Amino acid sequence: MSKIRIMFKLLCLALLLGISLTVVPVALLQADEPPFTDYQIYFSESNAEASPFDRSARGASRFAGFLQQLGADIRILDWRQDVPADADLVVILGPQRDLAADQIARLWHYLINGGSLLLVLDPLEITTDQGTQIIDATRSLGATRGLSQLLWADFGIRGRDDLLLLHADARAAAVGADAPLNLAQTLSLVSDFTTTNLNHDTPITAGVDSSLAFFGARSVEFDATIQPYETVPLVFAAEGYYGESGYASFLADGLAEFDEAADFESEALALAVAFLNPTSSTRLIVIGDRDFATNGGGFQSTPMTSADFTYVSNIQFLINSVAWLLDSEAPVTIPDIAAASATPESTETAPGKRHSSLSSGFARVQ
Numbered sequence: 001m002s003k004i005r006i007m008f009k010l011l012c013l014a015l016l017l018g019i020s021l022t023v024v025p026v027a028l029l030q031a032d033e034p035p036f037t038d039y040q041i042y043f044s045e046s047n048a049e050a051s052p053f054d055r056s057a058r059g060a061s062r063f064a065g066f067l068q069q070l071g072a073d074i075r076i077l078d079w080r081q082d083v084p085a086d087a088d089l090v091v092i093l094g095p096q097r098d099l100a101a102d103q104i105a106r107l108w109h110y111l112i113n114g115g116s117l118l119l120v121l122d123p124l125e126i127t128t129d130q131g132t133q134i135i136d137a138t139r140s141l142g143a144t145r146g147l148s149q150l151l152w153a154d155f156g157i158r159g160r161d162d163l164l165l166l167h168a169d170a171r172a173a174a175v176g177a178d179a180p181l182n183l184a185q186t187l188s189l190v191s192d193f194t195t196t197n198l199n200h201d202t203p204i205t206a207g208v209d210s211s212l213a214f215f216g217a218r219s220v221e222f223d224a225t226i227q228p229y230e231t232v233p234l235v236f237a238a239e240g241y242y243g244e245s246g247y248a249s250f251l252a253d254g255l256a257e258f259d260e261a262a263d264f265e266s267e268a269l270a271l272a273v274a275f276l277n278p279t280s281s282t283r284l285i286v287i288g289d290r291d292f293a294t295n296g297g298g299f300q301s302t303p304m305t306s307a308d309f310t311y312v313s314n315i316q317f318l319i320n321s322v323a324w325l326l327d328s329e330a331p332v333t334i335p336d337i338a339a340a341s342a343t344p345e346s347t348e349t350a351p352g353k354r355h356s357s358l359s360s361g362f363a364r365v366q
Helices: 002-017 061-069 101-112 146-155 168-175 183-191 247-253 312-326
Strands: 040-043 073-076 089-093 116-120 124-129 132-137 157-159 163-166 192-195 212-215 220-222 230-236 241-244 270-277 282-287
Touching (some): 061 073, 101 146, 101 282, 116 312, 146 157, 146 282, 157 282, 220 270, 270 312, 282 312
Parallel strands (some): 040 073, 040 089, 089 116, 116 282
Antiparallel strands (some): 157 220, 163 241, 192 212, 230 270, 270 282
């Protein structure tokens, strides 16, 4: 195990410095190949998602860099064509506009034929105009239309149209009245949180031993009744938070009160849910926060150019999620240290492997 940790530290250092990874001594590898070797992971960029090649705070280059160092080939999805036959996983990280009808059709054909999808939703659209941060309610993937409508009808899973906020009393205490705050600062105080409320009976949460961080999240609705498929909640909201359905007006005037008829209490609010269809081998994980996986969110470090990562459990959870979605037969262990920050390279390789075995299922691997 100590050699594995040394190998991982060398990988992180190489990523930060841009050093070729061929300098890592073969004796340290402890295995014939990394666990994600020959898997093809396709990221979508066409709808302003977090890009695997964007090194900014809004990008996902660190997440993609981890996947590449674990052996995966990172590619960009071309929505003008069908999802490639060699796609072992499609990743859609927080689109800022709805998928077009032809994109939904191509994605749906891929999914119902045994595809795997990591879908990360977001309640907020954040842009910058001449140095001023503008925060709006996102208009993508609404709960009752487009891709969400199909996901709910056939898979029993979708993102709710809400934003998790502190209850009013706690919100007032958090914001205070000593200094005026802009909208971004107020949102950070009342919608950013960490949670340890996890379902520990799945392999996806194995090794996630500390808090998961969220930076403005939508809740994920799921139907866990008797169905020909399985939906399993993975992460729940922190205590004191609820799902505010009128958050668009909150962004406008800063006022929001819990409404029993329209809003959602925290006890029932899942933030990440997994789906498995044993017949088709379709796998899906939905997470309700884009920044859970971005460089400036779940993969942030202090200082930003260092490998001293703040939320290691976010990294562990996402790597576990990818391993489960790939149905990877090789164990994936992320040591409890910092991770990668390099921009991955898009490579052309032989077609990837596809595993139909359901051995990893939802039962926790001991």
